Amino acid sequence: MLNVAILAAGKGSRMESSLPKVLHKISGKSLLQRVIDSCVELKPDQIFIITGHKSKEVQKSIPNDKNINVVIQEPQSGTGHAIQVLCREVKKHEGKLLVLNGDVPLIRPSTLKKLLCLHDSKNADVSLITTKKTNPHGYGRVFLKENFIERIVEEKDCNDLERENRLINSGIYCFNWGNLSEIINTLKSNNNQKEIYLTDTVPLLKNALSLEVKDHRELQGINNRIQLSECEENIQNSIKEKHMLNGVTFINKASCSISEEVEIGKDVIIEANTHIRGNTKINNHCIIGPNTFIENSNVGLHCEISNSTVYASQIMDHIKIGPYSHIRPNSKISSFSKIGNFVEIKNSQLEEESKVNHLSYIGDSIIGKSTNIGAGTITANFDGQKKHQTKIGKNSSIGANTVFVAPINLGESVTTGAGSVITKDSKDNSLAISRTKQVNIENWKRKKS
Ligand code: UD1
Ligand code: MG
Numbered sequence: 001m002l003n004v005a006i007l008a009a010g011k012g013s014r015m016e017s018s019l020p021k022v023l024h025k026i027s028g029k030s031l032l033q034r035v036i037d038s039c040v041e042l043k044p045d046q047i048f049i050i051t052g053h054k055s056k057e058v059q060k061s062i063p064n065d066k067n068i069n070v071v072i073q074e075p076q077s078g079t080g081h082a083i084q085v086l087c088r089e090v091k092k093h094e095g096k097l098l099v100l101n102g103d104v105p106l107i108r109p110s111t112l113k114k115l116l117c118l119h120d121s122k123n124a125d126v127s128l129i130t131t132k133k134t135n136p137h138g139y140g141r142v143f144l145k146e147n148f149i150e151r152i153v154e155e156k157d158c159n160d161l162e163r164e165n166r167l168i169n170s171g172i173y174c175f176n177w178g179n180l181s182e183i184i185n186t187l188k189s190n191n192n193q194k195e196i197y198l199t200d201t202v203p204l205l206k207n208a209l210s211l212e213v214k215d216h217r218e219l220q221g222i223n224n225r226i227q228l229s230e231c232e233e234n235i236q237n238s239i240k241e242k243h244m245l246n247g248v249t250f251i252n253k254a255s256c257s258i259s260e261e262v263e264i265g266k267d268v269i270i271e272a273n274t275h276i277r278g279n280t281k282i283n284n285h286c287i288i289g290p291n292t293f294i295e296n297s298n299v300g301l302h303c304e305i306s307n308s309t310v311y312a313s314q315i316m317d318h319i320k321i322g323p324y325s326h327i328r329p330n331s332k333i334s335s336f337s338k339i340g341n342f343v344e345i346k347n348s349q350l351e352e353e354s355k356v357n358h359l360s361y362i363g364d365s366i367i368g369k370s371t372n373i374g375a376g377t378i379t380a381n382f383d384g385q386k387k388h389q390t391k392i393g394k395n396s397s398i399g400a401n402t403v404f405v406a407p408i409n410l411g412e413s414v415t416t417g418a419g420s421v422i423t424k425d426s427k428d429n430s431l432a433i434s435r436t437k438q439v440n441i442e443n444w445k446r447k448k449s
Contacts, residue, residue: 001095002116003177004044006035007082007198008102009052009073014224020054022102023061024228027235028259028277030061031222034105036068039098041109042116048086049102052076078195079171080187083180093181096120099198101171106218106231112172115211119174125205126180129170131216138223139168140199142210149208152199156192167212169199170219179205235260256289271306283317292322300335316352334369351394363387365404368394368412376401393428 012021022032029037032049039047044067051058052073059070073085079101087093096119098112111129119127128149130142140152141162152169153162183204189196202208213219217234220227239258240250248264250256252272258264263281270276271289278296282288286299291307299305300317307323313331321327321339328346333339337350340357348362351369356362358375364387365379377398379390390404393412400418409425410432416422417433426432 002042002044002098003090003095004039004042004047004098004100005083005086006032006039006047006049006100006102007079007171008032008035008058009050009055009076009082010103011053011076012103012223015228016225020058021222022058024222026105026228026232027239027257031105032058032061032102033063035100035102035107036063038105038107038109039100039112042098042112044098045095048090050082050086052082078189078193079198080184080196080200083198084184084187084196087181087184093177095177097175097177097180099171099173099175101221103222104171104219105222106220106234107170107172108218111213111218115172115174118209118211122207122209124174124176124209125207126173126175126202127209127211128173128202129219130167130210130212131170131214131219132166132212133168133216134166136166136168139221140171141165142167142169144210147209149202149210151203152197154191154193154197154199167210168219171221172219173198175201175205251289265301297327362390364406365390365392367392368396370394371396371398373398374400374402374418377404378402379404379406381406 008022010021015021015024023030047068048071049062049068050071050073053076055072062068062070071086071089073082115127115129138155140154141158142152143150143165180201183201187196187200191197220231220234222228222231236257239260240253243258243264244250247266249269251269255273256270257275259277261279262276265282265284267285268282269287274289274292276294280294280297282299283301285301286303288305292305294310296312297310297315299315302317303315303319305321308321308325310327312329313327315333316335318336319333324342325339326344330347331345332349334350334352336353338355338357339345342359343356344361346363348365350367353370354367356373360373360377361379363379363381371392371394380403381387381390388406390406391409393410393414395412396410396414399416399420402416403421405421405423408422411426411428413429414426415431417435420432420434422432422434
């Protein structure tokens, strides 16, 4: 039997934040969610999340799952106290209890599996993950005697000699829950922080083992914003390395960010200051950026998108977007189209080979194949209460500065005169023009006053 406890009740004072520490995010996902995700693969019987500080806020973020339970620790008197509260709340203490710190978010499921294996194979009372850090500042130091852990001393309780020990406690433990519950209530808070430390269980248990891992990056704890940003950098580096090994070029890697879920094809070039987020797929042979933001979108083959923003849209193949285009949600830009400077497209479908090259707003519209939208064209889609649709048939040629007062429906091969305000539908092959005729008054001079 395997149960998991995630310690998430602390205030996180060193974050200097009104948001509980475990709700801070790295690469779009909260620390707590990452810790939950890390242990789901182990298929635990139950997960207990210990909350306390701003408990309601933390609880709201927890996924609804019958195996996930919330335990409230009030007041928060330390990590050992958190487990005392858990042992009081839950009556049966069978099998293993895996304890995870809610502020150690990069732990890999494979490392947790190794810990459980070691624990089982040696029939341990407690096993914990340790690592040697060049700079162990802030962590509990782990002292071994022969092959067993003798004790853990917190940074604030270390003397000068103890502080030199580089072997640190990751805050990830596997306990024999029965044995733990027998000693958990004997813990005292006679230390410099006046807290009940979970680490003080170690000398009280007989068989305490250390699983020392080489890569200390996955054990990075987050106590302040510097460590938060170090973790973000760690994640970003590994995401970008994965893409580079799969055939993606980054022109200026440090200035770009890519979410974990993003898929990128081969021979894609990511230019500087490009950010790709959410459920996005970029297919082969695209050039994305510089200065581009793409979220929850699909970008086809051979597209070029520069200095632009794309949200929740479908960009098909061989499309050029930008500079300075804004593609808003629910748009579909079909293959061989071009969206140019200062163009905003929202909830619209553009058929193949259509062009909107300059200074336009196209909202709630369907634009037919090979239609050219002249500079400055605007769809006036909002009457103050409702949004309306504009439909323009294929092979049409829309004059510069046309305003479509929606709802409006134009047939195929329609031309509009530049500067027209179009308020009536028009049939295939027609010219729609609505502007006053030019009058030239010759020999006219402004009168002097
Ligand atoms: C803790 C360990 C330290 C280890 C480090 C690893 C103890 C005493 N120290 O120190 O040995 O090297 O983690 O990152 O355990 N929490 C509660 N209730 C409380 C206090 C804290 O649930 O009353 C939670 C916090 O929300 C946090 C976790 O426990 O998620 C760890 O607490 P934190 O204060 O960050 O401990 P550290 O000083 O980092
Ligand atoms: Mg911590």
